[in-house]
Each structure stands twice: as C-alpha cells, then as structure tokens.
Amino acid sequence: MIAIIDYKAGNLTSVRLALEYIGVECEITNDPARILAADRVIFPGVGAAAEAMKNLRELQLLEPIKTVVSRGTPFLGICLGTQVIFEYSEEDGGTPCIGLAPGTVKRFTPSNPADKIPQMGWNAVEFRCFGEPFPRNQSAVLRCFGEPFPRNPNSVPRCFGEPLPRNQKAVPRCSGEPFPRNQSACHPLFNGIEDGSEFYFVHSYYPSPSDAAYTMGETEYADARFASVIGKGNLFATQFHPERSGRIGLKLLENFSRWDGKC
Amino acid sequence: MLTKRIIPCLDVRNKKVTKGVKFQNNIDLGDPVEMAVAYSDGGCDELVFYDITASAERRPIDIEMVREVAKAVHIPFAVGGGIETLDDMYRALLAGAEKVSVNSLAVKNPAIIAEGAKVFGSQCIVLGMDPVKTGDPAKFPSGYEVTIRGFRERTGLDALEWAKRAEDLGVGEIVINSVDADGTRDGFELRLTRMISTSVGIPVVASGGAGVPQHLTDVFTQGCADAAIIASMIHTGEYTIGQIKAELVQAGVPIRRKW
Numbered sequence A: 001m002i003a004i005i006d007y008k009a010g011n012l013t014s015v016r017l018a019l020e021y022i023g024v025e026c027e028i029t030n031d032p033a034r035i036l037a038a039d040r041v042i043f044p045g046v047g048a049a050a051e052a053m054k055n056l057r058e059l060q061l062l063e064p065i066k067t068v069v070s071r072g073t074p075f076l077g078i079c080l081g082t083q084v085i086f087e088y089s090e091e092d093g094g095t096p097c098i099g100l101a102p103g104t105v106k107r108f109t110p111s112n113p114a115d116k117i118p119q120m121g122w123n124a125v126e127f128r129c130f131g132e133p134f135p136r137n138q139s140a141v142l143r144c145f146g147e148p149f150p151r152n153p154n155s156v157p158r159c160f161g162e163p164l165p166r167n168q169k170a171v172p173r174c175s176g177e178p179f180p181r182n183q184s185a186c187h188p189l190f191n192g193i194e195d196g197s198e199f200y201f202v203h204s205y206y207p208s209p210s211d212a213a214y215t216m217g218e219t220e221y222a223d224a225r226f227a228s229v230i231g232k233g234n235l236f237a238t239q240f241h242p243e244r245s246g247r248i249g250l251k252l253l254e255n256f257s258r259w260d261g262k263c
Numbered sequence B: 001m002l003t004k005r006i007i008p009c010l011d012v013r014n015k016k017v018t019k020g021v022k023f024q025n026n027i028d029l030g031d032p033v034e035m036a037v038a039y040s041d042g043g044c045d046e047l048v049f050y051d052i053t054a055s056a057e058r059r060p061i062d063i064e065m066v067r068e069v070a071k072a073v074h075i076p077f078a079v080g081g082g083i084e085t086l087d088d089m090y091r092a093l094l095a096g097a098e099k100v101s102v103n104s105l106a107v108k109n110p111a112i113i114a115e116g117a118k119v120f121g122s123q124c125i126v127l128g129m130d131p132v133k134t135g136d137p138a139k140f141p142s143g144y145e146v147t148i149r150g151f152r153e154r155t156g157l158d159a160l161e162w163a164k165r166a167e168d169l170g171v172g173e174i175v176i177n178s179v180d181a182d183g184t185r186d187g188f189e190l191r192l193t194r195m196i197s198t199s200v201g202i203p204v205v206a207s208g209g210a211g212v213p214q215h216l217t218d219v220f221t222q223g224c225a226d227a228a229i230i231a232s233m234i235h236t237g238e239y240t241i242g243q244i245k246a247e248l249v250q251a252g253v254p255i256r257r258k259w
Helices: A013-021 A032-037 A049-058 A062-070 A080-084 A246-258 B032-041 B063-072 B086-094 B104-108 B111-120 B159-169 B190-197 B213-221 B241-250
Strands: A002-005 A026-029 A040-043 A075-078 A103-107 A119-124 A126-129 A198-203 A205-209 A215-221 A224-232 A235-238 B005-013 B016-021 B024-030 B047-051 B077-080 B099-102 B125-133 B144-148 B153-158 B173-177 B204-207 B227-230
Touching: A002 A013, A002 A032, A013 A026, A013 A246, A013 B063, A026 A032, A032 A062, A040 A062, A040 A246, A049 A062, A049 A080, A075 A080, A080 A205, A080 A235, A119 A215, A126 A224, A198 A246, A205 A224, B005 B032, B005 B204, B005 B241, B016 B032, B024 B032, B032 B047, B032 B063, B047 B063, B063 B077, B063 B086, B077 B125, B086 B099, B086 B111, B099 B104, B099 B111, B104 B111, B104 B144, B111 B125, B111 B159, B125 B159, B144 B159, B153 B159, B159 B173, B159 B190, B173 B190, B190 B204, B190 B213, B213 B227, B213 B241
Parallel strands: A002 A026, A002 A040, A040 A075, A075 A235, B005 B047, B005 B227, B047 B077, B077 B099, B099 B125, B125 B173, B173 B204, B204 B227
Antiparallel strands: A103 A205, A119 A198, A126 A215, A215 A224, A224 A235, B005 B016, B016 B024, B125 B144, B144 B153
C-alpha cells in the first residue's frame, strides 16, 4: 500500500488517478499511523513552503515523515514535497523546512524576460549518478562515489557492494541497474526511461542541494542548471510532476511502486 | 530547455466535442475522452476543454466529463465554461483538472482571480480573454478591446491593460483568443500576442487562427507565445500533432519530441 501524504498542500487527485491507472493500490491520508504502516510513501505538494510547513506541524506529520525516511521506506517527493525536504526555502520571506536533505530552495531569477515565472511546461531531465555526469561514452572514465572506474583490472574496487568489473567489456552494475551498455538507468526509478526525457514542471523555486551527491537529475531553466531530481538511499524526489508527465511519468511511478528503497 | 506547448482545444456541447462556426451549425466531432486520449497519445503537451453551453444553460461545468478525462489522460488539462464561483473551481480541480479558466467572470468580478489564486495557487488559474481589433487608440492604446460572452459584448477594457491587471491579481497564465483570427485558419494574431507576452512575466498562450504548421512556428517566434492552442487543423484530421511538431523542430523551435 502506498500512502500519499495529504497535508492540504494542493490537489492530490492526479497522483491518485495515475497510480490507480497503473493498478497500484494507494490511499490518501494524513493519519500518522497509516503513513507509518505504508510500504511506500509519496510526499506530493503544490503551493507555498510556509503554508506547507505550518500544515505539516499542525497535523503532526513531521515525525512520521522523518521516521519513514530514516527507517528505509521507499519515499518519493513531488514538487513542493521535494522542496520542503531541504533545510530552508527562500519562499515566503525565508522558511525553515524539514531538513532531510542538505541545502536550500531558491527562486528563479531570470535575466531574460522571455523566461516566464513559474516555469510551466515540459523540460528535459539529464540523469546524474550521485552528482556525476551520466556516462554516455563507455570508454570514458566512469566514476563511482568519486572513485575511478577500473583502470587497474587487478584491483577489485566495489560499487555499492558489487564488485567492479575486471574486464571493462563486462556490463558493470550500479545500484543493480546495468551501467551504460544501454544507458538506461543510473537509478531504479529511471528504469526504462531515456536520459534527457522531458517531464512536466510548474514551479517558481528550485532545489539547490549543498551536497552534489544528492543530485540524480539536472534541468536548465532561467539561467539556472538545477537539481530537478534528488536522491539518496530510499529517498527520491522530483521537482517535476510524474503524474502529469504522460507515459514517461507513469513509468517512473510504476518503478517506484516496485522499488525496495535500495540504491 | 523549456519547450513550447501545443494544446488542443476541445469545445464540448452535450458531452460531444463540437466544431461551432460562430455558434451556428455545430458539428459533432467525437467523444471528448476518446479524443483527449488520442491527442495525448499523439504527443500534445496539454489539453483544454470548454463546456460551451454551461453559461447559457446556467449550470456549472460538467464535472463528470472532467472526472472521465482525468482518469484517462495523464498530462495537464485546463477546463473552462461554467466556472462562476470558488466552489466551481474547487470541484473542477478536485475532479482532476490541473487548471480552471475564467473569462467573462473575471471581467465582471476581477476579485475572483485573486481569491482563486490565493486558495488554489496562481498556477491553477487561467485568464481567457477574447480581444478584438479596434480603431480608437485614445481609448484602447494597445489597439485591441476585450470582449466577453462569446465575442458578443464589448467591455471597454484595453486588452494589454487587462492582461497586466490580471497578472497583478495573481493569475497564473493568460490565453489570448483573438476574435479576428478565430475560425479563420489564417494564422494567429501575432502582434497582440507578442505585445502581451513581452509585457507580462507569466506564461501566455496564443489561441485562434491556427491553420497550418507554419502558423505555430510564427506564433512561437514572432508572436513570442509560450504555448499555442489548436483546434480545427487537427480535429479535421488534416494535420497530426506529430507533423506539426516535426515542422517546429525543423524551424528550430524547442518542442517536446518523446511521449
């Protein structure tokens, strides 16, 4: 059962309908007990940071959210949900947020007036592997947690506990997903989704993680190249709306519905 | 980078998508949900539905239709027609619409924009406006006057001033539906679209006049529109969204190509 957290931050209908469409059981709830009992949790949200934090406090949802994240429950943040997991947002004159991810949330400040605010529409997400460029070129020097991929075939470095390939022609794995032979995914939630795919965004503020390893996807808009996808362990959060992003978005939700939270 | 949006418009009358020629000789084109799915699968970026008889029949928008569409498509869609109160907005959004569009209502009661924006968020509130070319520059500096009630009534409002005022009130997006271009398939009203789009900081959607793919290229380049509404050119089957997008790509307009 997926719990969709309802903290009066916008319309949850499309999230629920998207999950129902792909045949995934879900319930919209603000009951801490239901959230703690869920197999997976979705933390959506549309609106403003201050109001969101106020509601979360009043509904006493901060502790359940911190608990599900710290104990390893697969957790998907969407839009405002992705923003309030950071430490602080510039919105509403400055709003302290939950603090599950290090960094802040900033407002777009375009120099070109043709860049309207909010960003409203489809924009590309370039995959990142914990902040590192996603390898398009198999002979490039791949990095895993900052460690060089195997130049020395005699060493057995490890990548997330998996042995790195002695034979560079082998298909190394990262987080259980094939590394760039088919360039499909660096993260289980991107499985079957092409790097550079467009998703639907509506936002005036964007996440700015202070630790680059949290960046799982980047997008460019209004002079900013920002982290549009955040990830660490069982935490995964998108600035875009997967439930409004057509087939590709449904694929991400489907991947989430099967995810065990490991990465 | 952010891509431009192609938005099919479906006018719905008695649960059927209709093509009206200046409100006469309405032809049924099909089921709104089926057409929505086809266009969504065909690569459109958003959809907009207008319940065109709601106001005349003095009833709120057909919520059942909104619900059926929301279950079937998973791209954003806006709804308009029969949105008279905050409660109408609430029910439409709760039924699954991403945005609600107000037109005549906003002119009669501009405060509704601010209220709707406050309660639901600016991004949910779209202003539709139907401007007509007019020759009185002293009264209408932009050269266009806002009309309401399906182009039948003139308001005395200058189109550009109204757009800016709506932005100040908190509207999230403006749809400019040119009275002069509507139904002509002769191209969008580029001058006014550009004027408004370069004067406001929020997204602007061009509407009215799309006939051939070149018109879309023009409205995104010369017209500076962020999005464009199309209707007859795809309802007739003359063009597909894929064809339109292929031409836009050729012309160097940023457009979504995978769906």
